[in-house]
Amino acid sequence: MSDAGEEGSYPDAPRIVHPPPGPRSRELLAEQGKWETEAVAYPHYFPIAVASARGATIEDVDGNRFIDWVAGISVLNLGHRHPRLTAALDAQSREVWHALELPTEARVRFLKELQASLPGTLRNHARIFFTVTGGDAIETAVQLADYAQGTHGTVTFSGAYHGVHGGAVRLTSGRKYHSTSPFVGGAVVRVPFPDPYRPVLGADEGAAGTISYLTHLVNDPYSGVDGVSAVLVEPVLGEGGYVVPPPDFLPALREFCDGHGILLIADEVQTGLGRTGKMWGVEHTGVTPDILCLAKTIGGGIPLSVVAYRSDLVQDLPRGFHLGTFRGNPLALAVGTEVLKVLRQGDLLEQTARRGTALIERFRAIGERHPSIGDVRGQGFMIGVEFVKDRASKVAWGERAKALRSALFARGVLMHTCGAWDQVLRFMAPLVIEDELLERGLHAFEDALESLDGTIESRIARPQKGPSSVTDWHPSAGPGLGLPSPPAPPGPHPVAETDADDA
Numbered sequence: 001m002s003d004a005g006e007e008g009s010y011p012d013a014p015r016i017v018h019p020p021p022g023p024r025s026r027e028l029l030a031e032q033g034k035w036e037t038e039a040v041a042y043p044h045y046f047p048i049a050v051a052s053a054r055g056a057t058i059e060d061v062d063g064n065r066f067i068d069w070v071a072g073i074s075v076l077n078l079g080h081r082h083p084r085l086t087a088a089l090d091a092q093s094r095e096v097w098h099a100l101e102l103p104t105e106a107r108v109r110f111l112k113e114l115q116a117s118l119p120g121t122l123r124n125h126a127r128i129f130f131t132v133t134g135g136d137a138i139e140t141a142v143q144l145a146d147y148a149q150g151t152h153g154t155v156t157f158s159g160a161y162h163g164v165h166g167g168a169v170r171l172t173s174g175r176k177y178h179s180t181s182p183f184v185g186g187a188v189v190r191v192p193f194p195d196p197y198r199p200v201l202g203a204d205e206g207a208a209g210t211i212s213y214l215t216h217l218v219n220d221p222y223s224g225v226d227g228v229s230a231v232l233v234e235p236v237l238g239e240g241g242y243v244v245p246p247p248d249f250l251p252a253l254r255e256f257c258d259g260h261g262i263l264l265i266a267d268e269v270q271t272g273l274g275r276t277g278k279m280w281g282v283e284h285t286g287v288t289p290d291i292l293c294l295a296k297t298i299g300g301g302i303p304l305s306v307v308a309y310r311s312d313l314v315q316d317l318p319r320g321f322h323l324g325t326f327r328g329n330p331l332a333l334a335v336g337t338e339v340l341k342v343l344r345q346g347d348l349l350e351q352t353a354r355r356g357t358a359l360i361e362r363f364r365a366i367g368e369r370h371p372s373i374g375d376v377r378g379q380g381f382m383i384g385v386e387f388v389k390d391r392a393s394k395v396a397w398g399e400r401a402k403a404l405r406s407a408l409f410a411r412g413v414l415m416h417t418c419g420a421w422d423q424v425l426r427f428m429a430p431l432v433i434e435d436e437l438l439e440r441g442l443h444a445f446e447d448a449l450e451s452l453d454g455t456i457e458s459r460i461a462r463p464q465k466g467p468s469s470v471t472d473w474h475p476s477a478g479p480g481l482g483l484p485s486p487p488a489p490p491g492p493h494p495v496a497e498t499d500a501d502d503a
C-alpha cells in the first residue's frame with residue numbers, strides 16, 4: 001500500500017535467519033537485564049533486540065524480520081517511520097525542541113488541525129489540554145469533570161484500562177494493577193461493560209441492563225453511591241479484551257448522562273486516530289462526548305496526549321490547573337499535525353474499515369476449524385480472537401493464547417494478548433500494512449495454531465490444506481483481502497521452533 005510511504009515494510013518479512021532470540025539479541029537482553037529493572041514486561045513476550053523498523057515490520061539485531069501486529073500497542077497506526085512523519089520531525093528538529101507552553105508555529109498548526117479533526121459538536125469548538133501519556137490525559141479529564149461539576153465520583157466499567165498513574169489506576173479495573181498501587185480507593189463506581197460474548201447483566205438486552213443498573217445507582221438513595229460527576233468509557237474495550245459493545249450502548253449512555261446531568265468522557269487512547277476504521281471510536285454511533293482523551297498514535301511514537309473538552313464546560317480554570325514540564329512538546333506536535341493530516345487525507349480510514357471486516361471473516365473462518373477459538377470480534381483493525389477450553393462453558397484459555405503468541409513469534413509474527421485472563425489474541429497492525437503481509441500473517445496464525453492443537457476437523461474442513469509453514473507459503477495459498485499491489489514475494493525463510501519465554 002502506498003500509504004505506508006515510499007519505503008513501506010520490509011517486503012520479505014517474516015524472515016527468520018536465527019531462531020529468536022538470536023545471538024546478538026541474547027547479548028543485549030542480558031545487558032538490559034543487568035542494568036534495567038526486572039519489572040520490564042515486553043522483553044519476556046518478544047525476546048529480541050530491535051535494530052530498525054519500517055512500515056509494519058521490525059528487524060532485530062540478528063537480521064530476523066518480523067511482521068508487526070502489535071504496533072507499539074496501537075501507537076504506530078501509521079507504521080514505523082512513516083516518511084511524512086519523519087520529514088515533519090526533521091524539519092521541527094531544526095527549529096525548537098522544547099518551549100514550555102509558549103506558542104510556536106508547530107503548536108498552533110497542531111491545535112487547528114486537531115480542532116478540525118474532532119468528532120461531532122466538539123469539532124472546532126473544543127478547548128485543548130496537553131498532557132504527555134494516556135494515563136495523564138485520563139487523570140486530567142476526570143479532574144476537569146469533577147471541577148466542572150463541583151462534585152466527585154466517576155463511573156468506569158469492568159474490563160476498563162485507563163493507565164496506572166496514581167489516579168488513573170483507580171479507574172482501571174484489573175486487580176493486579178490495584179495490588180501494587182498506593183492510590184486505590186476513592187470515588188470510583190464500577191459497572192459491568194456490556195460484553196456480548198460474556199454478558200453479566202442479560203444476554204439479549206443490548207445496553208439496557210447496564211443502563212438500568214446505572215439508573216439505579218444514581219437514583220436510589222440507598223444504592224451506596226454518593227455522587228457521580230462523569231462516566232468514563234472506552235468505545236471498544238482495549239486491554240479488557242477488544243470487546244465491541246452493542247451498537248445502542250454509547251447512544252444510551254449519552255442519553256443517560258444527559259438525563260442525569262453527568263458528563264461523558266470518552267477514552268480514545270486506544271480506539272482513536274483510525275484504529276477502528278473511523279477517526280474516532282465514538283463516530284460509529286454518532287455520539288459526541290463532553291471530554292475526549294487521546295494519546296498513543298497522536299505523537300506517532302513520540303509521547304504526546306491530549307484532552308479535548310467542550311468549550312462551554314468550564315471557563316474559569318485556575319492557571320496551572322494541571323501541570324507538567326513536557327506537555328505539548330514541539331517535536332511531538334509537528335509529528336502529530338502530520339499524523340492527523342495523513343489520516344484525514346486519502347482513504348486510509350475507509351480501507352481500514354473494509355479490510356478489518358474482511359479480516360474478521362478470515363479469523364472467523366479459522367475459528368470454524370479450531371474449536372479453541374470461542375469468539376472473534378472487532379472493529380476496523382482492532383480485532384480480538386478469544387480462546388476457550390470449550391465453547392459451551394466458555395472457560396477462558398489464557399495459556400493457549402500465550403502459547404500461540406510464542407508460536408507466532410517463532411514464525412516471525414508479533415501478536416499480543418489482552419483480556420482478563422490473557423485469553424484474547426489481538427490484531428492491532430499498523431493501518432498501512434500491505435495486504436501481502438496480512439495474508440502471510442494469517443497463514444502463520446493458522447499454522448501456529450495447528451502446531452498447538454492440530455485437530456482432525458481442521459484437516460477435514462480444509463479442502464486444500466495450505467503449506468505447512470511460512471517457508472513454503474505463497475500468496476496464492478489463500479483468498480486475498482482484495483487490496484492492490486503486493487510487494488515482491490518472499491524468499492524462503494527457515495522458521496524458528498523455539499517458544500518465547502513467557503512471563
Ligand SMILES: Cc1ncc(COP(=O)(O)O)c(C=O)c1O
Binds near residue numbers: 073239295
Ligand atoms: C484505553 C487506554 N487508556 C489509557 C491508557 C494508558 O495510556 P499510557 O500507557 O500512555 O499511560 C491505555 C494504555 O494502553 C489504554 O489502552
